[in-house]
Amino acid sequence: MSVTQRPWWKDGVVYQIYPASFKDSNGDGIGDLNGIISELDYIRSIGVDVVWICPMYDSPQVDMGYDIRDYEDVYAPYGTVQDMERLIAETHSRGMKIILDLVINHTSDQHKWFLESRSAKDNPKRDWYIWRPARYVNGERKPPNNWVSNFTGSVWEWDEHTQEYYLHLFCPEQPDLNWENAETRQAIYKSAMEFWLERGVDGFRVDTVNMYSKGEMLDAPVTDPGSEWQFAGFQYCNGPRMKEFLAEMNQVLEKYDAMTVGECPNTPDMKRVLEYVSAKEKQLDMVFQFDVVDVGQGPYKFQTTPKNWTLPHLKRAIARTQHLIRTPSDGWTTVFLENHDQARSITRFTSDAPEHRVAGGKMLALLMAALSGTLFIYQGQEIGLVNFPETWDMSEYKDVDSSNYYKMVGARTGGDEEKLAEAKRALQHLARDHARVPMSWSTAPHNGFSPPDSTAMPWMRPLDDAATCNVAQQQSDKSSVLAFWKRILQVRKAHNDLLVHGQYDDLDVEDPEIFVFSKTWMGKRALCVCNFTDRAKTLEVPEQVRGEKMELLVSSVEGGVDGELAAYEGRIYLLA
Structure with missing residues (x-):
């Protein structure tokens, strides 16, 4: 193209x-x-x-x-x-x-389509959502399958009024639309x-x-x-x-x-x-x-x-x-x-x-x-x-995904304080x-x-x-x-063939501390090197590009040292 x-x-x-x-x-x-x-x-x-x-x-x-x-x-x-x-x-x-x-994929359960759908089994919009009868195991009512929702619990919600379950891959208040219709x-x-x-x-x-x-x-x-x-x-x-x-x-x-x-x-x-x-x-x-x-x-x-x-x-x-x-x-x-x-x-x-x-x-x-x-x-x-x-407590976590997980851990462990602290550490990292x-x-x-x-x-x-x-x-x-984001986006635009459209090749997948890869576009080449550690590291040129002329295009730190990457420093070089 x-x-x-x-x-x-x-x-x-x-x-x-x-x-x-x-x-x-x-x-x-x-x-x-x-x-x-x-x-x-x-x-x-x-x-x-x-x-x-x-x-x-x-x-x-x-x-x-x-x-x-x-x-x-x-x-x-x-x-x-x-x-x-x-x-x-x-x-x-x-x-x-x-x-x-x-x-x-879904609407709110307050959407007019769903209000109609759940009003009666013979409503014209009944089939706009996914309804199924219950399964019975030893006389006990069970949902149609064993799927877990993205927010914990079953994906099926029982509707008392029409005596069927509807599907919600997320919250019960988010019924899935029936795309088959x-x-x-x-x-x-x-x-x-x-x-x-x-x-x-x-x-x-x-x-x-x-x-x-x-x-x-x-x-x-x-x-x-x-x-x-x-x-x-x-x-x-x-x-x-x-x-x-x-x-x-x-x-x-x-x-x-x-x-x-x-x-x-x-x-x-x-x-x-x-x-x-x-x-x-x-x-x-x-x-x-x-x-x-x-x-x-x-x-x-x-x-x-x-x-x-x-x-x-x-x-x-x-x-x-x-x-x-x-x-x-x-x-x-x-x-x-x-x-x-x-x-x-x-x-x-x-x-x-x-x-x-x-x-x-x-x-x-x-x-x-x-x-x-x-x-x-x-x-x-x-x-x-x-x-x-x-140090922020659980009351600051507003997301349904976070609170559901924390409650689930509490319920499964009988409120084990160590397990709840572990859950909170995970939330503090990933919520x-x-x-x-x-x-x-x-x-x-x-x-x-x-x-x-x-x-x-x-x-x-x-x-x-x-x-x-x-x-x-x-x-x-x-x-x-912020100043660096503005600068690096200008660099990206100035070299968009190479950086936006170029072919990516990782030059040392197994290095646990340095991320180094090349970009190639129609004969043009660039090298990106990032130090993922909190200490200075020797800059080692990968053997795949040794001997090539390297021109520093941009570094993420001011006044970088030749042959050395500062803690969390990234650089892009043009190769020739």
Whole structure:
């Protein structure tokens, strides 16, 4: 594909916004659309091309907006449809695109479709959701299968009124839509997609995109003998009709030149992933594979200890996603280390100790900018926000995933204090809550998240470290994480053939401390070297490039030493 034919989303840098936690314009303690509009110039100044807004739809907020009551309305504390139209226009007027979250595997149980569906077995919308009769074992009523929900417990909820179970892969308040029903699919496209495409949005991040075709829904193998409910992700992901459903969706999207990036969990077979992102197949433009952000997680996400990973683990995960675009592939890939479902990357992959967090944040920025694919930054990542501390108690964890896990450990161990402390340590390292704290804009009250005269407390506790990490301070500090993000994104754009589209080759997978890889594009080559330790290391040139002329393009530290990498230093060299 020639450079002139590249679609706009390939070279783009995407900035993800979690509306509740970005900026509160009216002092009610909750971020809102007008708050986002007020910071569009800031977002653009980073070097961003595309703004992604997490669910801003009308919702009871059981799962922070991923339980949608009305696709065609906005959650009132965030604003109105008119505010959303203004946000779209203001984003476009600054030369940026805007994409929304598309959550169409499930709705809220308060959505009018579901209210009809559960009203009676003979309701015309009964088949818009997935209903099944009970199984009886020795006279005892049981759900139709043994699947565990993504938020613990069974995926089946008994409905007393109609005497059947409905399926919910997530919370009981998030019933799954029945994609087998053609009428349902058409209603989804019209209400959730075309309503917003007509208003000018440029595409979607597609939530749980590979769960629409559920297959036969047989029992899952027993992998957790201590539970009645078993992991079934390989059953309900990538089912037999996925290709058909996505091709149909794509016909709607194509009319608007809209991009898609799909959330694609439980898909270890990279051939399957490549099918999803193949230009020829016309299913999705790209996907989020979770290989990289799953590094260090346990069999159930939190069943692990902090930093339970090695650098070779991380390298292999990165290689899997980078190889999606290796010739002769016609696919595309993504680069991300953070999102609304992940803890902060500095805490997870480098060190959030005061003496290292800035260096760690800059090195990770350099690493990401050197990888091929569309680059995604999550709000606060650009200033180096880190996880909140272990001293915060469980009342500060607002996410259903965190509280459910902590309660489950308590229930299974009879409240064993040691086990609960272990669970809290895992949450302090991996919980989604860390990404959801309010942005630190300044050292003003509430970290500048709410107006200074606001009397309402922010919906979630702001971080305690705004004095050392906030946007206002970093905007005037040339040595800040923010200043480096701006610089490295300029470097990425100046060398986009090589850094965005180039072929990735890891040059020493097994080195436990140094990450070194090359990028190649049409005879041009670059070398990226990152020191993942908290001490200086000798810079050893890999044998694959020895003898080649190395010109330093950029380093993540000022005044680097020849032949030596500082603690958490990253460098990119051009080779000749």
